[in-house]
Every structure is written in structure tokens, then in C-alpha cells.
Amino acid sequence: MIIIFKEVAVENFTNIPTAVLKGANRIELNDNLAVGGTTPSLGVLQESTKYLQEKSIPVVEMIRPRGGNFVYNDLEIKMMEADLFQAQKLGVDGVAFGALTADGDLDEDAMEQLIAASAGMQIVFHMAFDALAEDNKKSAIDWLVDHDVDRILTHGGPLTTSIDQTVDKIKGYVDYAAGRITILPGGGVNYQNCDTIAEKLGVKEVHGTKVIDGVNN
Incomplete structure (x- = not known):
């Protein structure tokens, strides 16, 4: 069996010690998971990063100024840049963000700004990928590869659809x-189905709130 x-x-910080104790390989740190995750506060980020560095567990910070869509104005991009610079200072391993245009394509200008502000950290294009127009997804993968993005987090469709029904779509990605880039399945991946999903997709990494028994469940 492959090791996942x-x-x-x-x-926030609450479940991090349990997650580490029970074998988490990496932590994605958010606030407000009810809306899909937003940027955690500075205090939470500082203490979580310090704790995880001591345990040698990488941390990925969600960079998202609000819930809702992924179409951001200039002021919101500026806020995200400031959060990225702060993450760099604290030695955060990776950051997760995504910016789209109103017509469902990559906001390349915004993405280039955010990528430039992420120098030295791993970059994850998060589930904004699932909000791209389907016809734009292959060219988005190519663009993200060309801009040295490390991973794409995807559910393969709306989160209201079970991952059992989207797994073929993810396999296509x-x-x-x-x-060329890691495709990271998430949204409905849990400790009971993660091995099966990873095997079907031929991937070695999975993402979710409940991928470890006893954490967030």
C-alpha cells in the first residue's frame, strides 16, 4: 500500500497539536472554514508557525481576505500582498491563494503580483480552481506550471457534489x-476514503479537515 x-x-490553533500527534504531514492554517477558509490572524499565525516549526511540520497559510468569490479588487490584492510579506517574515512554508476574473478565467495580473510576493515559499492555487470556467482549466494548469506554482487544490466540481462523483474529473486534471504540478484532491476526502481516492487518482497527497481519524471529527 502506498503511504499517503x-x-x-x-x-486556528485549536486542533493543531492533535493533528500533529495523530500523524498530519502538513497543516493548512485557516480562519473561518465555514466559508472555505480565510486568512488567519497574525497572532494565530505566529504561534501556529512557531509550534509547527518546533515539530518540523510544514505549514501552509490560507491567503484569502474574505469568503465569497475569488474576484478581488486592487485593495484586496494589496491586503493579500501584505499578508504574504508577513508570512515570509515568519518563515511560513507555503501559501494558498487564487484570483479569478469575473468571466471565470485566471486573473493573471493579480496572480503575478501575489506570486512575486510569495518568493521563497511554496505556492498552492486553492479551490478557486473549481470556479474557473471548464474550458479554461487546462490553460490555467499550463499557466500555473509556467509560473512555478507547486500545487493545485481541487474538488473537481462544486463542494455540494460528492467527491465520488468528481473523482473522474480530478483524474483528468x-x-x-x-x-508538472501536484494535483491535490480535497473537499470530502476523509480518513475512511482517502486511500481509495489516492489510488484511483494515482496521487500521493490528499487534503481535508477530516483526513486523520480524531481530528476535526
């Missing part, structure tokens, strides 16, 4: 990416 690398999405 498990990234656990947590809200995995096949198209062809090892």
Missing part, C-alpha cells in the same frame, strides 16, 4: 498535469 501524505486543514 496527509495535509490537514484546520481553523492529474493526467493533463502529467507530473
